[in-house]
Amino acid sequence: EKKIDKIxxxxxxxxxxxxxxxxxxxxxxxxxxxxxxxxxxxxxxxLATGDALREAxxxxxxxxxxxxxxxxxxxxxxYVKVENxxxxxxxxxxxxxxxxxxxxxxxxxxxxxQASIYNIVLNLYIERLKEHSQxxxxxxxxxxxxxxxxxxxLTGIVELLRTSFKxxxxxxxxxxxxxxxxxxxxxxxxKFAEPFPLPLDxxxxxxxxx
Numbered sequence: 001e002k003k004i005d006k007i008x009x010x011x012x013x014x015x016x017x018x019x020x021x022x023x024x025x026x027x028x029x030x031x032x033x034x035x036x037x038x039x040x041x042x043x044x045x046x047l048a049t050g051d052a053l054r055e056a057x058x059x060x061x062x063x064x065x066x067x068x069x070x071x072x073x074x075x076x077x078x079y080v081k082v083e084n085x086x087x088x089x090x091x092x093x094x095x096x097x098x099x100x101x102x103x104x105x106x107x108x109x110x111x112x113x114q115a116s117i118y119n120i121v122l123n124l125y126i127e128r129l130k131e132h133s134q135x136x137x138x139x140x141x142x143x144x145x146x147x148x149x150x151x152x153x154l155t156g157i158v159e160l161l162r163t164s165f166k167x168x169x170x171x172x173x174x175x176x177x178x179x180x181x182x183x184x185x186x187x188x189x190x191k192f193a194e195p196f197p198l199p200l201d202x203x204x205x206x207x208x209x210x
Contacts, residue, residue: 012055015057015058016057018058019057019058019061022037022058022061023061027065027069027071027072030065030072031071031072031075034062034072034075034076034079035075035079037058037062038062038076038079038080038083039083040058041056041058041059041062041080041083041117041118041121042083042087042117042118044056044058044059044117046116046117046120052116052120053120053121053124056117059117059120059121059124062076062121063076063121063124063125063128064128066125066129067125067128067129067132068132070138070140070143070197070202071202071203073125073129073140073144074143074144074147074197074199074202075202076125077122077125077126077144078199080118080121080122080125081118081122083118084118084119084122087118126141126144129141129144142194142196143196143197146192146194146196147196147197147199150196150199150206151199153188153189157178157181157189160181161174161177161178164177165177182209182210183210189208189209189210190208190209190210191207191208191210192206192207192208195207
């Protein structure tokens, strides 16, 4: 038991050292490895009580940097959201006995830790971003809310297309249906009241879909 405690202490020091080295990187340099860093969050320890991320230096560092930089924050949020949804799906499959052959999906960490880390990070990021935007009067929090609403509407349109056409129907019909839908101002997609960054490329501002 003492050996394990000693190894764990070295692991904590190594994690902290790695994060300190990351602090030397610029936002542009962090962007190059952001996806991999987000995926590494699944190995961060989550505490069951109190401050859940107290022993998760990488998670706290990424939240801090992403709140301070709009471009970094944009990609960080959507990367974490995708990972969170992926873990929810994998958790559901595991809980239901796995895939079609009845085998469970292997997870690197216990399900409770994996399923919660991304959700906790998402909530913390949104909370800190809101505080930062209110304090600095910057629009990042407002942009994020617009992006979330936009993606939700796009998901609804995809579902509408799925239910309105059969799989073997001509693609041209679906394309025309989509064009007509977007062109109808009553559907609220033709022009948005306030532009916001495109989630896939925040350097592009979305004004409407037509």
